[in-house]
Amino acid sequence: MERLPLKSVKGVPMLKYFADIMEEVDKFQAHPDDLLISTYPKSGTTWICEVVDMIYKEGNVEACREKPIYLRVPFLERSFPGSDAGFKLLQKTPRPCVIKTHLPVQLLPKSFWEKNCKMIYLARNAKDVAVSYYFFYQMAKVHPEPGTWNEFLEKFMAGDVAFGSWYDHVKDWWDKREEQRMLYLFYEDMKEDPQQEIQKVMEFLERPIDEQLVEKITHYTSFKEMRQNHMTNYTCLPSTFMDHSISPFMRKGVAGDWKNHFTVAQNEFFDADYKRQMVGSTLQFWMEM
Template structure:
């Protein structure tokens, strides 16, 4: 397809100091006037940190555990990404115009690029954080299969860019820290991917309490089962296989690849790990959050 050649593997664009895919960068200014509603719930995280998983959990909560309702459309249409834009697909804003309250929506944006109305309306935020080493590995594989990104280059070069915040959506460090700081003044439930893996039922109950909702133990167990990595990986309404191959090539790397904690140990060299640890200690000095590298 000739049109694809003109839009994929383009350099990132800089928006207020944040590198973004070209088409997402073009959306940032236009979404600043987006009007959030008080009963919206926003799911936020840095890419490849578990937002698809938490989004499916949230959808099942909102649908009372109904699989049929959660299979009505692909996840990116059921819970749109605010800044999503790609030729041939509906933008996040377009989908949200037809979404009745109460709305679930997602973002990967740095806090500095978030429309002010979310803060003014005190919209509840569920933030999902994932340890930086596993995110770097997952993002590298995502870069390879999702052709809106620039060519990822070698793993070593990509890791340097990741550490320097020169990947799509910018710095992992800035993202997890600034959204975490927001929790001091705003209703934010800060979750960790690793804790979700260790005890999903406990974390789902945290979400329910935060939302002021209740479900039976049986329904919660049902949600745990059907939002497991094994189930979601084979679910076309959750695994992004409905996206055209020209945009996401699952033969290069599936969108839902491993879903484990500690995958970085199979990829990082000893030298890379030592360099990363030193850089991490500098960037995260004084951080109150305790990220786990393995379970």
């Protein structure tokens, strides 16, 4: 896999292969009953996708392990050489279905808004996202070379990474919740009380709350279980795409790991920039638990 430079799509840096199909993605027609799962990369995407799939399959573990998560919840804008693009995979998928995206608000196909689709957005604190994204950049070879940790952190703060600014992403989706059927969740809340957050998802999806089912889903979607599950840990993909010997796709799954990577100077600089970029927003994140 050649590490190509990012390509701008309406001002948003995108992976080259993804950017090349965005005109087709923009024409995608959502079904009114489709469920969209949206996240900024490395914010617990696979976790919430597995939770939703288990809810829809009523906790049937065997059914959830028939296919990898990226086939059960197709990735709308995904594009790699030698495989079907995400939107093409969705065209073959029985509808309605669950769809994953990392697109910022302004790049999401208009049909999702027009059809008033239900949406779940999962957000994670910026510092942990930056660290996780750095390791992901290294192992997922569709990304450009990340450089040093300090170089990557500067790119992250400037929004010069795939899918653009974390700040714009989380804020714009937060603002959209006022006008859309949207459940906005936080990674740190899911770590603190997964059963409570899973119940929120079930209520949002209008599924009856069954305590035993909630406990079962909580267990099978725990980091420990998902990390050793080949249908969720992305080890099904060839190492030419994702090299788990560099860093596993499911690395730590904790809140607060940023403290092991940020220097004092980096943290102070980041905090000052964070305050500037989040001014005026009502969004609040736990930076540690």
